[in-house]
Amino acid sequence: MPSYDYPFNERIRTLLRLEDLFLKVLHNLEGDHEFLHHNVLLSTFQILDIIERAELKMDLLQELDRQKMVMNHLRGNPSIEEQALDELIADIDNAAHPLRNIAGKLGQPLRDNEWLMSIKQRTVIPGGVCEFDLPSYHYWLGLSSERRKHDISIWISPLIPLYNAIRIILHILRGSGATSRMTAINGAYQQMLGGAKPAQMLRVETSDDTPCFPEVSANKYAINIRFNSLDNAQRPRPCDTDIDFSLTLCNL
Template sequence: MDKIIFEHPLNEKMRTWLRIEFLLKQLNLHSHFDQNNALLFFHSLSELLEIIERNDVKSELIKEIETQKNKLLSWANIDGVDQVLLNNLISQFDEYLVKFNSVMRLGQALKDDRFITAIRQRLMIPGGCCSFDLPSFYLWLEQLQEKRDKQVQNWLQHLTVLDEALSCCMQMIRQMGEFKPFVYNSNFFQETSGEFNLIRIRVSLDKNVYPQVSGHMSRYSIRFIPLEASENTITEALEFELACC
């Protein structure tokens, strides 16, 4: 039976990381574009740089890497632990720390790029990237695909450490949460628990419902809403799975 996983952040840090993760996936997905879909890439890039500018992403990720590394070190003497995998992960985290410490500000080279800046400024205006608004962009789109792809990859290299480190941290965080079965009834589910960053809700696709979550790290509530606008309540018990990470 096909299932869908909904994720909901329980603090501002996780909210920011999920948005960055989403935008990085969009960037990688649309990194090879033509004249017809180029703006998909630049919209994602502009939004990502906006988030980085407004949040202290670098220091928060460094803290998370150090926390995850300390957890791994505490497992070193536990029987049955895969020492090779453990040491590889610790070395990987050490490499991320070195790379982060060698970067003054994340994405600074992209923020300083005059070509990208010109596009970002016009993206705020509906239809602002027309050929008469951005003739340089219009000309650039007519360059050879190979030349444009090379420049795009050069831009993305400035985000590599962010992409790799965040992916690794998010994978570790998600693996910390084990899915457990629950039953939703009476149109309300509430849970009081320890401090978590993220909850993951898994439900069968054939139920055709989505969760509406409210709350914070220690207490949250879930209400399932039918996708069809004609329905606003669920009258029967609904089985779902929940993981707290």
Template sequence: MKPLIYEQPLNEKVRSYLRLEYLAQQLAQAIASDQQHNGFYPLFSLCEMTDRCDFRSEVLKDLDRQILVLNKWQDLPHADTQQINLLINRLNQAKGPLQQPERIGVALKQDKFISALRQKFSMLGACCNFDLPQLHCWLAKSWSDRQQDLTTWLTHYHPLLEPICLLLELSRSTAEFVPATAHAGFYQQDCTQVLSLVRVKLTADSECYPIISGHRNRFAIHFVDFQQQKHSDKSIQFFLATCSANH
């Protein structure tokens, strides 16, 4: 049985990155198989997030920061220069589309079909045919045509989503999971390095889940018994990975 991984961001930027990554994953699933109208929910959440904040400048800074770090790694003994160069090339390629003057997703706003759906999707039961007859007309199209539409709409956000997913991939790769024990369901750790992300891995039959809180140098984990929905007083064996903000 596949283990469960829980993640807790320790700053607002990583919190936003994780949400955008999650929406990208939801949309990828909607494109991979016919989920009727469910793909619109993550699409409109993505529209909303990028309307509120233009993430480009922050992502570009993070890409440059990563390239600088990787260039320094090349000088280390036993460094895998081939792998490092591959990562540097991926980061540089991710920068290009972000440097375009047009705001991410602005072209999708001009799509009349998408605009009409987005205005009403926040309503309860808004997918009724009397509210959105155009949606029911679209759902009558073949899956291959709808799949192509979803792919096209998501393409508007690739310049932002692809570098964010790459940055999170690199962040996770810098910290390996190590065994840890939460005595009486509680674990706490202080760190000298600045952290950006705490990851907890549990077996699927653990029957508990972690509540993680903290900030850049310190975090705590409370394990909650799922059945009783209260703090567990048992010793919990788990695996922990702490990702540095300065990787």
């Protein structure tokens, strides 16, 4: 089912952006074409830009420690499967330990690589990484795919603990809420929010044959969802039919 995540705060927004970039890095790295590996580096440079502006390491470690404490308090609960709980706690430990062992700033080994940073500087210029601009990069892209994959794996290895921590935290977040079946009348849905602990993210899931996508406007007080479709010119147009969907309010 197509799913759409909508973050309620900048912290979750940053984690979702990083998750999206890491998934692109890992997916393109599996391929062999030089253009795919070029895209790996472009996404990696975007990851560096994001983590440059955020104090992620301490925030992620604190959240992992807090989630481990929450999970340990669930031991003995008859509605919780002990084996699944043990596996989740082990995943948290496996994510926290390598992240805790990183010395210095996240991604610093990549910033210390002058060659990679010379490429990064050129990527902000439209068409700035042509062969006449960066002949050494053009030469590297012409090497074997095995050599490029080996090099990239070394370069991104300092960032993998960050990805693993983000992955487990978002996994817990997405599984934290109860899912409800809703209907958007004439493509529109509104819900008022209350409670002492506001949601941090909402998830909207639709069936595979739904010809619309949701646009969400939300804060700690209310949710507004408007389903739109695309016309032949790829312009959004409001759906005027009833749309069934699943809604999950998530909170760590």
